Amino acid sequence: MKKIYIFLVLTILLSVGIYFLFFHKDKSLKYIPENADVVILVDVKKATRQYIFSFLTYPSKWVEDSKKNKNKTSISDSGLKIPDFLQIFHLKETKVSEWYTILEIKDKAKFSEFLKSRQFVNDGKNQFKNNQFFIKIDGEKCIVGTSNLNLKNIGKPLLQKFRAQVLNADSFMNNGLGSISFISELRTQNFSIDLKDDEIEIKNEQNSIDFESLISELNNKTQFLDAELDSENINKIGSVFKGNITDSLSVNHLKMSANLAEVNDTIISYGYDDDFNEIEKISYQKIVQPDYEILLQTSNPDKTWMYFQHKKWINAQNQFTAIPFQPNLMSSDKNQISIKSTRKAVKLNETKKQDYIFIKNNPLLYSSFKTLNNQFFKDIEYLFYGNKDQNYMVKIKFKKEKYPLILR
Incomplete structure (x- = not known):
């Protein structure tokens, strides 16, 4: 009988320990500043449970980890206190690439x-x-x-009351592994982040639209880029980089397709022969060029054309100079403006009456953009953004490998 009681006590203690170790969470958010406009939260304990489950189902990973370089100190033994909800934020009026988080130091040595x-x-x-x-x-x-x-420009933490509710993780997320929230003076928009075996999916919590058939159709095509956007999506995406431009452009719809190709670029230089006569030298190098077509539907093509001219994006040859890749030709016909590369024509896909951007990974990108030449971007298969009504989704699909993403 005593053995049964001891077993029960041990079981209860073990259950309580597992609960506090892997499930009990401190949802308080201490370090999100007042001047943050985007907040990313990561549920650390949920990520830990997902990691452990994946680790246990891949025994070969146990052997690989045992052979790893032990000279690197792990995050868990870094002397930092890792909160139950990792708080990553972006500051207003800073570059898209700037992100910060604040952590407590528990052991300086x-x-x-x-x-x-x-x-x-x-x-x-x-x-x-x-x-x-x-x-x-x-x-x-x-x-x-x-x-x-902007390390010095991080503002004071948000007050404990936010949007008429106590500020904690529940203000920004529900059941996902994480969340991304866009904060404005009027409202906060929350999107859940889920990590699957080979993809990261971001969508608003009430999303009821299945974009999978559209993604499958686009992925079966050969285009490097395919996009279709209405004025609202043009404005939202444009505001991330250039501010509100939709009103100035008067564009109500955009379609775009592009392919990448490696071509020979002629380099002409001049030198002198033994008699000091000037001679022309011709050499060639391989460069990556896109072939593309962009179609802008506009209620006022003259206004749109004048906006491009005001920005000095159109030269005397009617080339759109805001796109730095190879010669192109702009033309206007009734209620639309076309921008086409002149090297090779690209056929636009049929209108799908959905708002999306689909970018398929291409090895030619790495030679042109050094920032993309790392393993993370090489492992991506495609990137998708979709919107219909109030439903939004971003999917980053990675190539299938030996282990799921969380173990890589």
Whole structure:
């Protein structure tokens, strides 16, 4: 009988331990600043459970991890306190590539060893950097960022009341592995983030639209890029980079298709022979050029054309110079403006009456854009953005490999 009681007590203690270790969460958000306009939350304990489950189902991963370089200090042993909800944010009026998070330091000696193992260099004034991140130590906290341009401009934390509710993780997310929230003066839009075996999916929580048939159709085509957007989506995407341009453009619909090709580029230089006569030298190099067609439907083509001229995006040959790739030709016909590359024609797909952007990965990208020449981007199969009514979805599809994403 005593053995049964001991077994029950141990079972209860084990269950309580597992609950507090993997399920109980502190939902308080201490470090989201008032001047943040985008917030990403990651449910660390849910990610841990997903990682452990995947790890247990792939025994070969156990052997590989046992052979890994032990000189690198792991995040779990870095001397940092990892919150139950990792809070990553973007600041208003900063570059799209700038993201920050704030973490507490619980052991400075361990944290110093972690920085050394990850090849961080002391940049002075308690700031460190490596090839990917910048870190600023501020007392018992550290600020981690993809840039050091606005480390000093991170505002005070949001008040405990936000949108008439207590500020915690429930203000931004429900049941996903994470969330991304866009904060404005009027409202907050929340989107869930789910990590699957070979894809990352971001969508608004009430999404009831299945984009899979559209994605499958687009993926079976050969185009590098295919897009169809209405004025609302043009404005939303344009505002990320250039501010509100829809009113100036008077564009109510956009269609675009593009392919990538490697072509010979002629380089002409001049030198002198032994008699000091000028001679022309011709050489060739391989460059990547897109073949594309863009069709802009507009209620006022003259206004749109004048906007491009005002921006000095049209030259005397009616070429659209805002696109730096190879010669193209602009033309206007009734209520639409066409921009076509002149090297090779690209046929636009039929109108699908859906708003989407589909980008299929292409190895030619890596020779043109050095920032994309890393393993993360090489592993991507395609990127999809879709919108219909109030339903939004972004899917990043990765190539199938030996292990699911969370183990890579």
